Amino acid sequence: MALSVPLIGRLSVREYSALVAGLAFVVFEALLHVVVALLPTPIIRWFYNRSRSLFNSFTTPPRSPKPPKPLEVKAAERILKARDFLDLCNIYGYVPEEHVVLTKDGYLLGLHRLPAPRGEVRAGPSTSTGKPVVYLHHGLLMNSEVWVCLTDAQRALPFVLAEQGYDVWLGNNRGNKYSKKSIHHDPNSTKFWDFSIDDFAWHDIPDSIEYILDITKSAKLSYIGFSQGTAQAFAALSIHPQLNEKINVFIALAPALSPAGLAANIVDGLMKASPTLLFLFFGRKAILSSATMWQSIVYPPLFAKVIDHSLVFLFNWRSLNITHWQKIAAYAHLYSFASVKSVVHWFQIMRNGAFQMYDDDTPSVFHVRSAVSAYRPARFPTRNISAPVVLMYGDSDSLVDIDVMRTELPSHTVVQCLHGYEHLDILWGKDVHKDVIPHVLEHLKQYQERSEALFYPLDRHTLLSDLKGRGKSSTVTTESTSEYSSL
Numbered sequence: 001m002a003l004s005v006p007l008i009g010r011l012s013v014r015e016y017s018a019l020v021a022g023l024a025f026v027v028f029e030a031l032l033h034v035v036v037a038l039l040p041t042p043i044i045r046w047f048y049n050r051s052r053s054l055f056n057s058f059t060t061p062p063r064s065p066k067p068p069k070p071l072e073v074k075a076a077e078r079i080l081k082a083r084d085f086l087d088l089c090n091i092y093g094y095v096p097e098e099h100v101v102l103t104k105d106g107y108l109l110g111l112h113r114l115p116a117p118r119g120e121v122r123a124g125p126s127t128s129t130g131k132p133v134v135y136l137h138h139g140l141l142m143n144s145e146v147w148v149c150l151t152d153a154q155r156a157l158p159f160v161l162a163e164q165g166y167d168v169w170l171g172n173n174r175g176n177k178y179s180k181k182s183i184h185h186d187p188n189s190t191k192f193w194d195f196s197i198d199d200f201a202w203h204d205i206p207d208s209i210e211y212i213l214d215i216t217k218s219a220k221l222s223y224i225g226f227s228q229g230t231a232q233a234f235a236a237l238s239i240h241p242q243l244n245e246k247i248n249v250f251i252a253l254a255p256a257l258s259p260a261g262l263a264a265n266i267v268d269g270l271m272k273a274s275p276t277l278l279f280l281f282f283g284r285k286a287i288l289s290s291a292t293m294w295q296s297i298v299y300p301p302l303f304a305k306v307i308d309h310s311l312v313f314l315f316n317w318r319s320l321n322i323t324h325w326q327k328i329a330a331y332a333h334l335y336s337f338a339s340v341k342s343v344v345h346w347f348q349i350m351r352n353g354a355f356q357m358y359d360d361d362t363p364s365v366f367h368v369r370s371a372v373s374a375y376r377p378a379r380f381p382t383r384n385i386s387a388p389v390v391l392m393y394g395d396s397d398s399l400v401d402i403d404v405m406r407t408e409l410p411s412h413t414v415v416q417c418l419h420g421y422e423h424l425d426i427l428w429g430k431d432v433h434k435d436v437i438p439h440v441l442e443h444l445k446q447y448q449e450r451s452e453a454l455f456y457p458l459d460r461h462t463l464l465s466d467l468k469g470r471g472k473s474s475t476v477t478t479e480s481t482s483e484y485s486s487l
Contacts, residue, residue: 072325075151079329080300085112085145085170085178088333092153093118094162097125101211102183103174103203110178111208112144114158114168128217131167132448135212137205139227139254140343141288143177143336144170146226146427151326155433157224157440164441167216171208171229173200175286176336193285196345196358197228201235201380206243213246220248220451222444226427227399230255234355234409237387238380247387249447251440254426255391257382257408258355259346259399263316268350275347282340291335300328307331315398317422321429330428348377355380355408382408389413390443392436394421414443 075091082088089096099111115129116122122129136158138146147170150156161168172178174195175187185192212221225233230252237244262268271277278287295303304327311317319327345358359377389409393400395417402415418426418435426436 072151072323076325076329079149079151080332082149082333085143085148088145088148089114092148092156092159094159095121099126099211099215101208103207105199105203106182106184107174107203108179108181108183109174109204109208110144110172111211112170112172112178114162114170117163117165118153118159126215128215129167131165132444133169133212133216133218133221134161134166134444135169135171135209135221135223137171137223137225137229137232138173139229139256140346141335141338142227143172143333145177145333145336146330149330149333150428151323151329152433155428155430155437157432157437160433160437160441161444166444167218169212169221171204173232173338174204175339180337188285190284193339194341195339196341197231197235198345198358200232200342201239205232205236206240209243209246220246222448223247223250224253224440225250225255226253227256227423231257231355234382234385235380237385238382241384241386244385244387248451249388249390249443250385251390251392251443253392253436253440254397254400254423255393255405256399257405258349258353258401260353260401261350262314263398264313267314271347272351275344275351278340278344278347284340286337287340287343288335289337295332295335300332304328304331307334311424315423317398317424319422319424321421321425321431323430326428326430352377355382383410385410388447390416392416392418392426392439394418394423394425396420397423399423 078091079088082091086096086098094114095116097113097115099113101109101111103109115125115131136144136147138144147158148156153159158168158170174182175193180187182192187193209221209223213219223233225231233250233252234255234257237247237250261272282288298306304324308319308327311319322330341358348359349356354377356377356379361375361377389412391402391405391409391413393402393415400423402417406413406415416439421429421435426432429436
C-alpha cells in the first residue's frame with residue numbers, strides 16, 4: 001500500500017504547467033465574457049468586422065476539386081441566420097410542432113416533431129398520425145438543431161424520414177437551449193446543473209419516450225441516437241427493462257460507451273488523473289457557457305477554423321468528409337448548454353475504462369491505495385438490453401472502440417462499419433445520403449416489419465441476407481456480434 005495526496009505525485013511537471021495555464025485562461029475568458037456583456041452592439045459589430053478582415057488577410061480560400069455550389073452557399077447563409085429549430089425547418093419547407101415534457105424530477109424538456117412531409121400542415125397537431133414513430137436524440141453539448149442544419153435536405157435524416165412516411169420526433173437534454181427550465185430550480189442556481197448521464201438515463205430518455213408514445217398512440221418506436229445520445233439509450237435500456245418492450249430497434253450512430261480517451265495526451269492525462277478538476281476550471285453549472293458569446297463576435301469562417309483545430313487537437317478528427325460551407329453552417333448550431341458534471345462523468349468513465357454511473361465518492365485529502373479496491377462505482381448493465389441494437393460507426397472515429405463495445409453489449413447486436421468516416425461525418429458528411437441514410441432506412445423497415453408481424457427482434461441473418469441482396473455501399477461493412485458472444 002502507498003499513501004498519496006490527490007494530484008501531488010500523480011501529475012508531471014508538464015501536467016501541472018497545463019493546469020496553471022488552463023486556470024489562467026479560464027479566468028481571462030471569464031473576465032472577457034463580463035466585458036463583452038457590457039459592450040454596446042456597435043462595438044461588438046466592430047469586433048466581428050475586424051475578425052473578418054484579419055481572417056481574410058491571413059488565409060486563402062480553401063482549395064477544393066470543385067468550386068462551391070451556389071445553392072450550398074445560399075443554404076449555408078440561411079442556416080447561419082436561422083435562430084432556432086423552427087427557422088431551420090422552414091428553410092426547406094417543413095412545419096414542425098413543439099412539445100414540452102415534464103420529467104418525474106421536475107425538468108421541462110423541449111421536443112420537436114416533424115409529423116408530415118415537406119409543405120404539408122396537419123389540421124390536428126398533438127394527435128396520432130398512424131405512422132411509424134422514430135425518435136432522434138443528439139450528442140454532448142448539442143441540441144436537436146444538429147439534425148437539420150445541413151446545406152442539402154436530402155442529407156438531413158429527419159427530413160428524409162418525414163418524406164418516407166415516418167412520424168419524426170427529436171429530443172433535447174435537460175439544460176440545453178430548449179430545456180433550460182425546471183419547476184424546482186432556477187437555471188442560474190448550482191442545483192439546476194447538478195445532473196449527469198445518470199439523470200438522462202433515469203428520467204430524460206424514458207420520460208420523453210413515454211410522452212411520445214402517449215401522443216402518437218403507438219405501442220413502440222424506433223430510437224436513433226448520435227454519440228452521447230446513444231450512451232443515454234444504452235444506459236436507459238439497461239436500467240429500465242420495461243423500456244426495451246417499447247423500442248423496435250435502437251440505431252446507434254457514432255456510438256459512445258467507454259471511449260479510451262482524448263488524442264491530446266496532456267489534457268487526457270490531466271482529466272483522467274482527477275476528473276473533478278473540471279469543477280475547478282468551469283465551476284458547477286454549465287460548461288463552456290461563453291461559446292455563444294464568441295459566436296456573436298467572431299467571423300463564421302474564423303469560428304469554423306477554431307472548431308476545426310480544436311477537433312484535431314482533442315480527437316484527431318480532420319473532418320475531411322464535411323465540406324467547407326457545411327462546417328460554417330453547422331458549427332453555428334453545434335454548441336448548446338450542458339452541465340460540467342456530465343462532462344466530469346465522461347472522464348470518470350474514461351479513467352476507469354467502464355460504462356459506469358456517476359461516482360459521487362470523491363477521495364479524501366489523504367487516501368490509501370491498495371491492490372484490491374474496497375469500492376467500485378455501479379456500472380450500467382448493458383448486456384441486459386433486450387431491444388434490437390444496430391451500431392453504425394466510422395473506422396476513423398477515435399472515440400469508438402468497437403471491440404470493447406462488442407464485449408459490453410448483448411450478442412444480438414448488429415455492427416456496421418463506415419469506412420473512412422469520423423464522428424461528426426455521420427451527421428454532416430457530404431455523402432451521408434449514400435453511405436449512411438439508406439442503411440438507416442433499411443434497418444428501420446426491416447425491424448419494424450418484423451416487430452409488427454412477429455413481436456420479437458429481427459433475426460440478424462435475415463437482415464444481412466436482405467442487405468446483400470439489395471446491394472450495399474462500398475463504404476459499409478456489416479457484421480454481427482454473435483461470434484463474440486462467448487467473451
